Amino acid sequence: MPIASVLIIDDDEVDRYALKRLIKKADIANQVFECENGKVALEFLTDFTDNTKKYPGEFPPILIFLDINMPIMDGFEFLEEYSKLRDENKLFNPTVLTMFSSSTNQKDRERAFTYKFVKEYIVKFPASAEELKETVSSLTGT
Amino acid sequence: MAPENELKINSSAKSKWSVSKKLTTMNIIIIISGTIGIIGALQLAKGSSFQQLNFLHVKHNNQFFDDVLAFKNHDLKNLDILTQHVNNIRKQPKECLESAGWFDRLIMTALGTDRALALCRKDIVLADRILEDIQKYQNAEINHESFLLELNRAVRGFRQNSNDFEPLIATTVKSIFLIIFYMFCIKTCFVILGGYFINRSVSNDYQKLKSTEEALKRTLERHDLSLEVSKVGIWDWNLTTDELIWDNQMYSLYGMEKSNLNTTYDIWETSLHPEDKERRKDEISDALDGKKNFDTEFRVVWPNGQVKFIRAVALVHKNDNGKPIRMLGVNWDITEQKRLEEILKRSNDELNQFAYRTSHDLKAPLIRVDSLTHFIEEDLESGNLPEVKENVRRISNQVKKLSTLVGEILHLSQADVENKNYEEIDFNLLLKEIRENLDQIFAAENVDIIFEVSLSKPFLGEKMRIKQVLENLISNGVKYSNPERSNKYVKINVSNENQQIKIVISDNGLGIPKEFQGKIFSMFQRFHPGISFGSGLGMSFVKKHLDYMGGEISFKSSDLGTQFDILLPKNL
Numbered sequence: 274m275p276i277a278s279v280l281i282i283d284d285d286e287v288d289r290y291a292l293k294r295l296i297k298k299a300d301i302a303n304q305v306f307e308c309e310n311g312k313v314a315l316e317f318l319t320d321f322t323d324n325t326k327k328y329p330g331e332f333p334p335i336l337i338f339l340d341i342n343m344p345i346m347d348g349f350e351f352l353e354e355y356s357k358l359r360d361e362n363k364l365f366n367p368t369v370l371t372m373f374s375s376s377t378n379q380k381d382r383e384r385a386f387t388y389k390f391v392k393e394y395i396v397k398f399p400a401s402a403e404e405l406k407e408t409v410s411s412l413t414g415t
Numbered sequence: 416m417a418p419e420n421e422l423k424i425n426s427s428a429k430s431k432w433s434v435s436k437k438l439t440t441m442n443i444i445i446i447i448s449g450t451i452g453i454i455g456a457l458q459l460a461k462g463s464s465f466q467q468l469n470f471l472h473v474k475h476n477n478q479f480f481d482d483v484l485a486f487k488n489h490d491l492k493n494l495d496i497l498t499q500h501v502n503n504i505r506k507q508p509k510e511c512l513e514s515a516g517w518f519d520r521l522i523m524t525a526l527g528t529d530r531a532l533a534l535c536r537k538d539i540v541l542a543d544r545i546l547e548d549i550q551k552y553q554n555a556e557i558n559h560e561s562f563l564l565e566l567n568r569a570v571r572g573f574r575q576n577s578n579d580f581e582p583l584i585a586t587t588v589k590s591i592f593l594i595i596f597y598m599f600c601i602k603t604c605f606v607i608l609g610g611y612f613i614n615r616s617v618s619n620d621y622q623k624l625k626s627t628e629e630a631l632k633r634t635l636e637r638h639d640l641s642l643e644v645s646k647v648g649i650w651d652w653n654l655t656t657d658e659l660i661w662d663n664q665m666y667s668l669y670g671m672e673k674s675n676l677n678t679t680y681d682i683w684e685t686s687l688h689p690e691d692k693e694r695r696k697d698e699i700s701d702a703l704d705g706k707k708n709f710d711t712e713f714r715v716v717w718p719n720g721q722v723k724f725i726r727a728v729a730l731v732h733k734n735d736n737g738k739p740i741r742m743l744g745v746n747w748d749i750t751e752q753k754r755l756e757e758i759l760k761r762s763n764d765e766l767n768q769f770a771y772r773t774s775h776d777l778k779a780p781l782i783r784v785d786s787l788t789h790f791i792e793e794d795l796e797s798g799n800l801p802e803v804k805e806n807v808r809r810i811s812n813q814v815k816k817l818s819t820l821v822g823e824i825l826h827l828s829q830a831d832v833e834n835k836n837y838e839e840i841d842f843n844l845l846l847k848e849i850r851e852n853l854d855q856i857f858a859a860e861n862v863d864i865i866f867e868v869s870l871s872k873p874f875l876g877e878k879m880r881i882k883q884v885l886e887n888l889i890s891n892g893v894k895y896s897n898p899e900r901s902n903k904y905v906k907i908n909v910s911n912e913n914q915q916i917k918i919v920i921s922d923n924g925l926g927i928p929k930e931f932q933g934k935i936f937s938m939f940q941r942f943h944p945g946i947s948f949g950s951g952l953g954m955s956f957v958k959k960h961l962d963y964m965g966g967e968i969s970f971k972s973s974d975l976g977t978q979f980d981i982l983l984p985k986n987l
Contacts, residue, residue, distance in 0.1 A: 287783045287809050294790060375779050397779075398786050 276413055278304035278331040282314045282351065283340035283373065291398060292338060292373065299402035301409050304331045310343040311351030318358065318365075333365060336413060338373040338395075341381060348372065352388050359390060369412050371395055434616050441609040448602040455595035461519060462588035465511055465531075469580050472507040472538075476573040479504055483566045498549055504573055505542035508535035526590050531583035538576045545569045645747070650729075652680075652742040654703075659683065668725060668746055670717030688714035688722065702731055703739045712749065724750045776820055780813040787813070823952045826883060837986055839873040840881060842866075842909045849886050853893055862893045862922075866907035874916055875986045880960040885918070887953040888979050892922035897976075914985055921978040932972060 279302045283289050293305045308314035314337075317324070324332040341348035352370075359365045371393035372385045385391045392412050479500045485491040512535050515523075523529040545565065552562045642649065648665030652658070659679040666673045669686050687695060691713040702709035709729040714722055729744025787806045794802045843866075850864040885907070892905035900923055908919040927935060936958040961968050966983040 285779075285783075287787065287813065290809070291783065291786045291790070375775060375782065398782055 275300050276302050276335045276409075278302055278306060278328070278334040279336040279338065280306040280308065280314065280317070280334035281338045281373075282308045282311065282343070282348070283338070284309050284343040285340075288340070288373075288397060295402050295405050299406040299409075301406055302336070304328065304334075306334055311346030311348065311354070313345075314351060315346070315354055315358070318355070321364075333368060335368060336409065337368060337370045339370055339391075341372065341374040341376055341385075348374065349384060352385070352391070356388055356390070371408075371412060373397060434613060434620065437609065437613045437616060441606065441613070444605050444609070445602065448598050448605075451598050452595055455591050455598070458519070458522060458591045459588060459595075461514065462584055462591065464514070465584045466581070466588070468507040468511055469577055469584065472504060472573070472580075473577050475500060475503040475507070476570065476577060479573065480570050483563070483570055486566060487563055494549055494553060498546065501542050501545050501549070501569075505539060505546075508538040508542075508576075511535045512539075522591070523587055526587055528583040528587045528590075531580055531587070534576045534580050534583070538573065541569055541572045541576070648746045650679075650744050650746065652744075654740050654742060665746060668723075668748055669715055670719060670721065670723070686715045686717075688716055690714070699742075702729065702742070705731070705739075709742070709744065723748055724753045773820070773824060777817065780817045780820075784810050784813050820952075823956070826956060836877055836879075837875045838878050840876055840878050841873060842868040842870065845878075845882060845885065846907055846909075849882070849889055852886075853890055857890070857893045860893050860896055860903065862896045862903040862905060864889060864893070864905050864907070866909070868909040870909060870911060870916065874983075876983065877964060880964060881983075884957050884960050884981070885920075887957050888920045891953065892920060892924055892977070895926075895977075896922065896924040897974075912982065915982045916985065918981040918983070919978065920981075921976060923976040926974045926977050927970075927972040932970075935970075 279296060281289050281292055283292070289307050293307070296302055296305055306317065308317055318333060321332075339348050339351065346354075355365075355370075359368075368390065370388070370391045372381075372391060373395050374381065375397045377396060382394050385394055393408060395408065479497075482491065482497050482500055486497070491497065512532060515532060520529060520532065523531065548557065548562060548565045551557045552559075557565075641647075642662070642664055646664060646668070648668045649662045650665055651660040653660075657680070661673075661679050663673055669682065671682065695711070695713050698707070698709060698711050701707045709727065709731070711728075712724060712726050715725050716722055725746050726749045727744055727746045729742050731739045732741040732743065734740045787810050791803050791806050791810075794800070794806070846864075846866040846868070850866070853864060889905050889907065896903040896905075903923065905920065905922045905924075908917075908921075910917050936954050957968065961981065961983075964983055966981060968979060968981050970977060970979045972978070
């Protein structure tokens with residue numbers, strides 16, 4: 274059962290493309306949003322009025338794939354700002370985050386999981402669409 | 416012989432028989448022999464007095480003989496004369512016996528002449544008998560004839576005793592005299608020999624002392640030289656008197672002139688860096704308690720304000736009760752070492768970070784290419800050719816990125832090498848090459864590269880470094896050009912500026928975002944989201960090259976464009 278929408282936050286076009294393709298292939302979600310860094314993502318997420326109109330039933334995204342190394346605002350900086358957002362607005366409560374990074378550094382993992390809403394840490398790239406589907410199922414409970 | 420052993424050997428060869436022991440022994444010998452001599456002399460005196468008595472004895476005996484003769488001829492008037500004379504005779508042996516003490520008897524027994532005393536007793540007995548006989552005659556108990564017989568016998572007896580007495584005493588005296596004589600000879604020999612050996616001993620000891628002194632002097636010379644050259648300072652702290660002595664080196668280690676003030680401890684105390692004071696005090700007390708060896712580093716502040724790093728090592732000397740009485744230590748300067756350690760650490764950290772990021776940056780494009788090839792396979796199966804084309808383009812981009820990064824890594828080895836390969840650089844030619852190169856790579860960007868070189872003389876410098884600097888900055892200008900401008904350009908101007916040349920690279924591109932302007936020369940900084948081309952190492956290389964060449968770089972940037980100003984010293 275596909276979920277409504279996901280958001281991919283990653284600065285690399287190829288990484289976004291590859292993930293989007295996998296998501297489509299595994300039929301995980303109907304809508305895939307893309308943002309090239311944390312700042313753009315925050316702007317997207319906080320623009321309720323426009324986005325709920327534009328994407329009825331699909332905003333805000335249920336699942337967010339978050340990269341770490343990005344210019345302007347990286348993954349961890351985004352997590353800080355996003356957690357404030359979640360505290361202020363209950364709308365984001367159902368949203369679940371997974372990290373999506375090429376970093377295998379243990380410290381990065383630990384740091385990511387200090388945020389309660391980060392439920393998974395996927396290392397680029399998952400081998401197959403099936404694997405991704407399983408991971409997403411367990412994340413979203415579908 | 417190894418220098419450090421010189422001193423040891425000399426001091427360990429102590430004589431077991433010290434000079435004072437020898438002198439004492441000699442004194443004892445002299446005293447003993449002297450005493451014996453005195454005793455001997457006394458004995459001689461006594462011996463001669465015995466001889467005198469004997470002489471008297473003979474005289475009296477002669478008188479007695481005359482009396483007996485008179486008696487024989489019935490000429491004797493009075494018997495009292497006889498008695499008197501016999502008493503006279505009796506006196507000598509009595510005196511002899513009285514004056515012979517236990518010591519004299521001992522000597523005579525030893526010499527075997529104690530018979531002399533028995534003779535005296537015999538003499539007395541004889542005299543007593545004659546006296547008895549005189550009484551008997553006076554009482555008419557014996558007649559004239561038998562009395563005469565006794566008297567003659569007595570005379571003979573006295574004479575015999577005297578005769579026997581004489582040689583005995585003579586022997587005694589002679590013996591004693593000989594003993595004393597030999598004693599004297601031996602004593603003299605002892606004194607002479609003793610003196611000779613003692614003189615030799617003293618001489619030897621003096622020689623040893625002298626050579627120890629020499630060895631010490633040589634050792635000190637070596638020691639001083641090594642300390643002076645190695646700039647090690649020695650300090651000596653007498654814990655009982657609380658006196659602290661510094662050698663010259665210590666003063667220079669603490670940045671001061673040597674002074675004769677006794678307040679060395681105060682000087683040291685005030686020189687200590689405030690942050691290290693507590694720790695230093697703890698370390699000293701630990702060392703004095705015997706808990707830990709004193710081996711530490713700390714900072715000192717010179718009077719002129721400079722901060723230096725000092726390393727200190729010390730030993731604690733204790734007295735027999737285990738109480739620390741002296742602390743002897745060395746200090747030396749490790750400021751330079753610390754500075755180099757700091758540089759090394761930073762270098763290492765930089766290297767580690769670089770290695771991590773680089774391997775990461777190398778892996779990423781490869782992983783992407785791998786995914787993209789799978790997608791291409793899928794799309795070929797499903798016949799989605801436009802998608803295949805798009806992915807082929809993507810692969811090509813990734814390969815370009817990888818290639819750039821590898822190229823920059825190769826450059827890294829050259830960036831840190833002190834080359835100093837100077838060549839004459841024709842900037843016109845160099846810039847033309849760079850333009851042709853970039854026009855090929857960045858054809859799509861459509862950026863004009865314009866340059867103007869106004870140098871009177873060709874520039875002498877390291878071509879490789881200058882080429883990389885120019886390439887980097889110019890390609891950045893092209894990469895980060897503003898797509899919304901109609902005439903995108905990168906302008907390069909090379910001119911003279913006193914003893915330097917000035918290179919200005921300006922563009923009308925996107926500019927460097929304000930928040931990153933502080934760190935553009937750090938490694939791995941990329942600022943523009945859509946343009947993640949390149950490793951982010953380029954600018955750090957630019958800085959490295961310029962540092963090596965002694966050049967300076969500054970820039971201004973806004974969203975209207977960026978301008979870099981570079982100054983390079985001329986190499987003559």
